[in-house]
Amino acid sequence: MKLNLKIRWQVDSAFLRSPRTVTLCLSGKSNEMDDSVNLSVSMGDVEASMLNHNVSFSSTMVTSAGDLSLPKLSMTLTEAELLKLRSRCPKNGVDSPNASVAMETSVGVATAQEDVEAKEESVVDLEDTLEMTSNGNQVKPDVDPAADSEADPADYSVPEYFKGSIVELARRCWTSSTEAQHYTKGCYWSPDGTCLLVPIHLDGMHVMEVPADLYSTPAVPSTRPLSKLESAVHVPEGGTVYDCVWYPQMNSLQPETCLWLATRQHEPIHMWDAFDGSLRCSYSGYDAVDEVMAAISLAFSHDGEKIYAGYKRCIKIFDTSRPGRLCDDYPVKFAISCIAQTTAHPNTLTCGNWHGYIQHFDLRCSHKQGPLFTLGGHKGGITQLRYGEIGAGEWHLFSGARKCGKILQWDMRNYKKPLVELKRHVDTNQRIQFDFTADGHWLASGGTWGSVNVWDLQNCGDPTILPLHSDCCNGVALNPAMPILATSSGQFHFTDQSTPRDNVTLNGSETTELPASDEVHQNQREVIYENAVVLWWCGPTG
Structure with a gap:
């Protein structure tokens, strides 16, 4: 008797809002862009290369032509990959060459009751696959450009801007x-x-x-x-x-x-x-x-x-x-001319309006409460808002307005007045x-x-x-x-x-x-x- 083992992890919006969040970033060419545009999954025993080949989209969106597209992100491990995952030694990190054969043999001679128990134990707990730091953040897997034969070392270098002539x-x-x-x-x-x-x-x-x-x-x-x-x-x-x-x-x-x-x-x-x-x-x-x-x-x-x-x-x-x-x-009370959001606070929005004000809303609160705070400083309607992470965890907001000759830089930890005015x-x-x-x-x-x-x-x-x-x-x-x-x-x-x-x-x-x-x-x-x-x-x- 041979037991087919298959794991399917479905990451939906409800799970993303839970404290145990797995961040899946599919916004760039694999192994060709920098860290901000690569698929990064913080898992201790699962190899990143294996996950790259098993990312699939199960469409849930209906287009005007009746086609399905743009689904929720999911991953599926095949039986061979699952055996490879379970055969890894957690103590010394060295794969055993006979682990896959031994596991397949033991499954083949198991009784019906043992098959049921093995199936229950085969489900990998998602918490066990996450390698966490002391502060609770996920550890990104180290990528060695030399270890990937298809990777170009130049693809891993950070772009250098304004180092020479234009x-x-x-x-x-x-x-x-x-x-x-x-x-x-x-x-x-x-x-x-x-x-x-x-x-x-x-x-x-x-x-x-x-x-x-x-x-x-x-x-x-x-x-x-x-x-x-x-x-x-x-x-x-x-x-x-x-x-x-x-x-x-x-x-x-x-x-x-x-x-x-x-x-x-x-x-x-x-x-x-x-x-x-x-x-x-x-x-x-x-x-x-x-x-x-x-x-x-x-x-x-x-x-x-x-x-x-x-x-x-x-x-x-x-x-x-x-x-x-x-x-x-x-x-809201005013027309929203631009919107910005940080990755650290997905339930809040920073919005600009044509009256020259910047307002910060918590979408979990009632609209009757109004904005959490309001920023001024521009004489015209706000045309653009952008968040930038300046340093570790220091979110700075940059704002620009029409008929206003300055860009304001705000430190969101102390937003009483802008840090810098750029002319x-x-x-x-x-x-x-x-x-x-x-x-x-x-x-x-x-x-x-x-x-x-x-x-x-x-x-x-x-x-x-x-x-x-x-x-x-x-x-x-x-x-x-x-x-x-x-x-x-x-x-x-x-x-x-x-x-x-x-x-x-x-x-x-x-x-x-x-x-x-x-x-x-x-x-x-x-x-x-x-x-x-x-x-x-x-x-x-x-």
């Missing part, structure tokens, strides 16, 4: 007309650093890939030829895109995780596929008269199981695996992005004057000003896996359409006039500005 890698431009101005509205790197999402006004959203030669080079020569960025995916969605966000567990090696959310005017929240640009599903928010409302801001929970959508008078919380209109409402030029109402590296060393921000300001947060000195654009630099994003800086430029320009001719500007400088006699130019007068997205190498140069 080299332009690739560029993509859009032309505009007085009838339809196509300008960028920021740029967003995917969590694994392989794709760049760029919303374009009146031209939908574009997904662009990193040039292939940059994956294998530790340094880029200053004479590298300029590449032309092409759209791998184009979603020609009309109207104004209010906000978009990548799925935090996105991994290019697993297509089911390659997706992003976007919200635009008069439309529900749409989930888009990053491989073919298809619409996967929608999340609809309705008002008191049962009409669809457009979300102003979006955010995923760090585990990807929840979607936080900011509306004019409430925060709607959707289950990612359950599209539609079913959600939880958390009423920048913001003269318009549009969102001017800022971003920082994963180690909290560098912070970069755009500005309406076209320059990129870079601060060394460890020294807190004056910024380094990089004049990279001649028009408004509205988007700044640092690649999480490679020392690549992505910037986007452009803004709305007021033009007089009643005049028979318009001045053409290129890169912000006035050049010549269009002929008014040409009927084509009379019907569609072209006004060219620097509406571009550019990739810059900010690491070591050869």
Whole structure:
């Protein structure tokens, strides 16, 4: 008689909220990115390589086409892997070569009662597989790059930013007309650093890939030829895109995780596929008269199981695996313009509003209690909030606002006043992005004057000003896996359409006039500005 032993661990939202939490991060290429984008499971006896080959998705989401996708994360151990797991010696850590044979023989000669007892004892307790430190934190498995024959040692090195000269890698431009101005509205790197999402006004959203030669080079020569960025995916969605966000567990090696959310005017929240640009599903928010409302801001929970959508008078919380209109409402007094959250406190949200205030909510409390605290300091509406872990357990909040020439850094342990005020030029109402590296060393921000300001947060000195654009630099994003800086430029320009001719500007400088006699130019007068997205190498140069 042969006993088939199989273990299936299902990690659901209820278990993640328990004190015994197993963190599964599937937001990067396996063995190719840094620790923030690798699958890390803190288990004492289970090998990480074995878990990497047994991560599967059991779909629970129904798309518009009737397909199933984006499930809850689960793992399954085969019989051979289970025998390997049970045959390991816990005292000296050396595998016994005859352990698997002995176990299979003993199972084959066991009686029926012994089979039942063996089956009950074969269930591995999850607590027994966790190696804990003295303070209760899980110990990450040590990864030896030399032990993995398929791993490249360069993949394990932490990217070094702003160590040499800035080299332009690739560029993509859009032309505009007085009838339809196509300008960028920021740029967003995917969590694994392989794709760049760029919303374009009146031209939908574009997904662009990193040039292939940059994956294998530790340094880029200053004479590298300029590449032309092409759209791998184009979603020609009309109207104004209010906000978009990548799925935090996105991994290019697993297509089911390659997706992003976007919200635009008069439309529900749409989930888009990053491989073919298809619409996967929608999340609809309705008002008191049962009409669809457009979300102003979006955010995923760090585990990807929840979607936080900011509306004019409430925060709607959707289950990612359950599209539609079913959600939880958390009423607020002001319109939520941006949302941020820390990994240490998954039940709280930090939200900004158009009145210039930053409010911190505990979703476990009644909405009648109001925010836990409110921060001021900006003179305009809050456009962006970002949390950064500066040091061990020190969460700092960075905030930016429209028509406000400063980025405020808050220590969340003492939030009576900001720690540092970082100066920048913001003269318009549009969102001017800022971003920082994963180690909290560098912070970069755009500005309406076209320059990129870079601060060394460890020294807190004056910024380094990089004049990279001649028009408004509205988007700044640092690649999480490679020392690549992505910037986007452009803004709305007021033009007089009643005049028979318009001045053409290129890169912000006035050049010549269009002929008014040409009927084509009379019907569609072209006004060219620097509406571009550019990739810059900010690491070591050869």
